[in-house]
Amino acid sequence: MAWLDDLWALHARRDDLAVLDASGPVTGRQLTRRAMYSADVLTEMDVPAGGPVPALLTTNASALALLLGGAAADRPIAPLGPRLTSGELARLVTACDSRVIVTEAQWYDTAAAAAELCGAVVHPMPEPRYSSAGLPARRGAAAFHLHTSGTTGEPKRVPFPESVLEPRVAVSAEVIGLGPEHRYATGSPLHHIAGLGNVLTALSVGAPVIPTTRFSTSWWRGLRAAGATHCLLVPTMVEMLLAEGALDAVPLDTLIYGAAPMSPETLRRVLDTVPGVNLVSIFGQTEGSPIATLSADDHRRAAAGRPDLLHTVGRAAPGLALRIDSPDETGTGEVYAAAPHLSVHADDGWLHTGDVGALDDEGYLTLSGRRNDMVVRGGENVYPLEVENALVEHPGVLAAGVVGVPDQRLGETLAAFIVPSATAVGHGELAAFVRARLAGFKVPAHWYDVDELPLNSAGKLLRPSLLDAHLRQS
Incomplete structure (x- = not known):
């Protein structure tokens, strides 16, 4: 079975919670039926089979239904950052060779301005209606598309086939220790791999997703009542919660972070405040993630006298090979990675990450920066x-x-x-x-x-x- 078949088998007849967003609870049965209605709507649009569908979305049940519906209908959704300018969006839509833009209501004016620049038509988000249609057996080459962050140039579009998603969710679930008995909360945006990738991992293992469209202390405090066990934050969010004395308001099992390192001082304050929490960091990129991780044990070692571990991004993710290409006299060179859960491999079989770093004798990867930096x-x-x-x-x-x-x-x-x-x-x-x-x-x-x-x-x-x-x- 493929990734989407497995997800449907888990949720299509399930009345347990799948998503809990600001609009209320959505069960697995409701989510999959809403996804099939979205698939019908997408099929009726002027979109060729297999063509990416640009969409301005936040992380919520309707957006996830649209994304799953796009995968089912072979109209793979390509979530875009709603805060981009109309000109930036128009260039991405043109690069997708798309004639449509789907948008949530709050981004309609931005979508309309972009559509005018590139000759596209704006479609509103499908309403939360239900279809009893079954999942098609034959689907397209990509389930969805994501764009790189474009911090050093124009964003690049990366397709995600089901053959990559199946091992990816297994690796991610192992890294963060996520199973059906847990609940996963996130404030990360859907158009980034950290946001969408971990949300799909949670759905794939049967862990309810508790998303927010805007991180705040009040949302964080509400996660206690929502039963959150795992949460993805960036270090700036952790600092904010520490400053406001709110970090211990939620009895998390696991706190996941990425995008930036955690300082030894912040680690000390986190463990002083919530001594029982498991900290896990993830290093990856749109083309492939996770690549390396610092486990909960690594963080405990760092707190117990090995703060140098926090300078690393951890060791290779399960099933992943890491090597340093053309290392200099210090062992530093471009980081190459290879694994079934990575979306991009060059002709030589490796993902050329563009990151520069070195591996130590214990297998920890220390990054020096981007090749272009x-x-x-x-x-x-x-x-x-x-x-x-x-x-x-x-x-x-x-x-x-x-x-x-x-x-x-x-x-x-x-x-x-x-x-x-x-x-x-x-x-x-x-x-x-x-x-x-x-x-x-x-x-x-x-x-x-x-x-x-x-x-x-x-x-x-x-x-x-x-x-x-x-x-x-x-």
Whole structure:
């Protein structure tokens, strides 16, 4: 059986909870019947079989029904970020070769503006109606499409066939310890792999999904009554909950995070506040995830005297092979990965991640940054992520962003943007702190204190925004 057949077999006759969103509870039987109604609606649109259907969606039961319906009808949904500009959306719709855009009501004006630019037609989200039709036995090559975040260029569309989804949900469920007895909560957007991938994992194993369209402390506090056992957050959300004294309001089994590392100080505060929680971090990308993970045991080791583990993204996910291509004298090179649950492999059988890193003797992967992020400072190569990892070790630093900036003498140098903790720390002290851990040419020349770092909706740092901020102030 394929992934969608397995999901239908689990839910189609099931009256247990599948999704609990702001509109109320939805059972597995209701979700699959709503999905088949969505499939009928999509089939009636001017969309060729197999063609991606761009959609502006948030994470809720109707959106999940649409996505499952698209997979069933061979009209694979391609969720797009609703906060993109109309011009950005129009380019993505054109690249999808689509004549339609499906949208939730709150994004209709944005969708209409994009449609006018690219000659598409806007269709509203299908109403929550039911169909008794069965799941088609023959389906298309892709169940859905996602776009990369585009932090270094135009987003690329990645298809997800059922042959990838079946092993992917098995690996993800193993990594985060998710089963039918659990409930999974998330504030991650549907158009990112961290959002959609883990939601599909929960649905596939029979764990109810508790999503929100906007993360807030009040939503978090409500997860206790909703019975949430697992939750995906980014470190900035964890910091917010710690600052508001709310992290222990929900007795989670497992707290999952990604997109950015957790500092040793934050880890200490989390475990002091909720000592029984299992912390799991996931490193991956749209083309393939999970690639590497830090397990709950890894986090306990980090708290017990191995804070260096937090500088890594963990060890290879189950069933995945990792290697470093063309390593230099320090063992650093581009990270290659291969596994059945990855969506993209090059002709040589490996996913060329574009990330630069090294593997240690225990198999932990330490990233230096993206291949395109490399800064050449006076002839020396520097990866900003390495400097950021050093900075967040300082107790006075909650978060750090580092970027290469123009320099008349050296060609490029480094600018550091610091989100300070409650304890004030001078830039000279931070420079000395970095120098004690890294070579002198890796110490930033420019320093800025900021209230927050520019992040995309997946919680990833937007380095171009840091460069713009430096240029405005220099």
